[in-house]
Each structure stands twice: as structure tokens, then as C-alpha cells.
Amino acid sequence: MSGEKGSNLIFKVYSQNKLKLNKDILTDIANLKLQWWGRTVNKQIRYINSLGNTSSHIVGFLDKKIIAYVRLIKREIKGEQSCYKVIGVSTVCVNKSYRHYGYGVSIMKQVNTIIDEEEYDFGLLQCNESLKKFYEKCGWHKTTQEFIRVDKFWKKVNAFKENNVMIYPRRDFLEKVVDICGNSF
Numbered sequence: 001m002s003g004e005k006g007s008n009l010i011f012k013v014y015s016q017n018k019l020k021l022n023k024d025i026l027t028d029i030a031n032l033k034l035q036w037w038g039r040t041v042n043k044q045i046r047y048i049n050s051l052g053n054t055s056s057h058i059v060g061f062l063d064k065k066i067i068a069y070v071r072l073i074k075r076e077i078k079g080e081q082s083c084y085k086v087i088g089v090s091t092v093c094v095n096k097s098y099r100h101y102g103y104g105v106s107i108m109k110q111v112n113t114i115i116d117e118e119e120y121d122f123g124l125l126q127c128n129e130s131l132k133k134f135y136e137k138c139g140w141h142k143t144t145q146e147f148i149r150v151d152k153f154w155k156k157v158n159a160f161k162e163n164n165v166m167i168y169p170r171r172d173f174l175e176k177v178v179d180i181c182g183n184s185f
């Protein structure tokens with residue numbers, strides 16, 4: 001591998017109104033997700049299809065093989081005083097045989113570029129303690145901002161289950177609580 005660690009991946013961004021996911025790519029993404037999360041390939045495919053235009057998908061290819069995947073949820077969220085255009089990051093994963101080559105950081109840098117270039121206010125994700133260091137290497141920071149969502153009983157609940165809510169880029173908020181206006185990422 002030459003150049004910066006992980007720099008030899010080619011990235012493509014799939015979404016309903018741009019480059020569409022075809023059955024082969026969907027199957028390869030489903031197989032990659034299957035390495036980490038226990039759903040069948042068909043269930044994964046049905047799930048990804050059901051997301052429609054709420055999500056876009058960054059796929060990292062090494063030659064023609066899918067090595068890395070991230071799902072992005074683009075949304076407006078709001079506090080009492082401000083609205084924010086954000087990207088929620090979900091399902092970050094790298095093929096198990098290609099871990100520790102820098103591909104995880106590399107695909108997250110693509111996310112950062114989209115946030116910067118498409119003028120999002122910030123990105124948000126949640127992770128457990130063991131992955132905090134990984135996301136810090138990707139330029140993300142833990143935020144102590146309180147985020148809520150409204151559950152199916154119209155009750156305001158904590159938006160995220162994990163201890164660490166990570167944000168990119170670092171920022172301060174005008175309000176105590178921000179509603180993520182939908183399901184958690």
C-alpha cells in the first residue's frame with residue numbers, strides 16, 4: 001500500500017436521487033454488515049431498501065471489493081433557539097479481514113468532507129467507550145450536549161443509548177436541549 005494509510009480505497013456515494021444501489025452492491029453491503037450484525041442478507045437488503053431517500057450510503061471499494069460502509073441520515077434537528085442541518089452517522093464498518101489498515105479512518109474522513117463541503121452544521125453519532133478513541137482519530141469529539149427525541153408515546157426521552165455522543169466539527173450550542181426530530185442514528 002502506498003501513500004497515507006487507508007488512502008487506496010475508492011469511495012462512491014449512493015442515494016435514491018443520485019447513484020442508485022443495484023442488487024449486486026446491495027448484496028455485498030448486506031454481506032459486509034452480516035460480518036458484524038446478525039441479520040440475514042435478505043433482511044439487510046429489505047431494510048436498506050426500506051430506508052428510501054432518508055439515507056445515503058458511502059461504500060469504499062478496494063479494486064471491485066467492498067471493504068468499508070457507512071450510512072448517512074441527513075436531517076434538520078432543532079433546539080429552542082436554532083435549527084441545525086445535520087448528518088447522523090450509522091453502521092460504520094470495515095471488512096473483518098481488512099481491519100487496522102486505516103480504512104475505518106479513511107471512510108470517516110469522507111463523511112467529514114461531506115459535512116464540510118455540503119455545509120452541514122455538524123455530524124452526530126453514538127458509540128461505546130471502546131470506540132471513542134477510534135472516532136477521535138477521525139477528528140470527532142465527545143459532546144456533553146443533551147439530545148432528546150420524542151418516542152412513540154410522545155414522551156421526551158434521551159436520544160442516544162450509548163454513553164458517547166460524538167460530534168464533528170466541535171461546536172457550542174445555544175440551548176440546553178436539542179431535539180433530533182426522529183429516531184436516533
Ligand SMILES: CC(C)(COP(=O)(O)OP(=O)(O)OC[C@H]1O[C@@H](n2cnc3c(N)ncnc32)[C@H](O)[C@@H]1OP(=O)(O)O)[C@@H](O)C(=O)NCCC(=O)NCCS
Nearest residue numbers: 036092093094099100101102103104105126127130134137
Ligand atoms: C471500528 C472499525 C470501523 C475500525 O475500522 P479499521 O479499518 O480497523 O480502523 P482503522 O484501521 O482506520 O483504525 C485506526 C485506529 O483506530 C483505533 N481503532 C480501530 N478499531 C478499533 C476498535 N475496534 N476498538 C478500539 N480502537 C480501535 C486504533 O487506534 C486504530 O489504530 P491501529 O490500527 O494502529 O491500532 C471496525 O473495527 C469495525 O468495522 N468494527 C465493527 C463495527 C462497529 O462496531 N462499528 C462502529 C459502530 S459505532
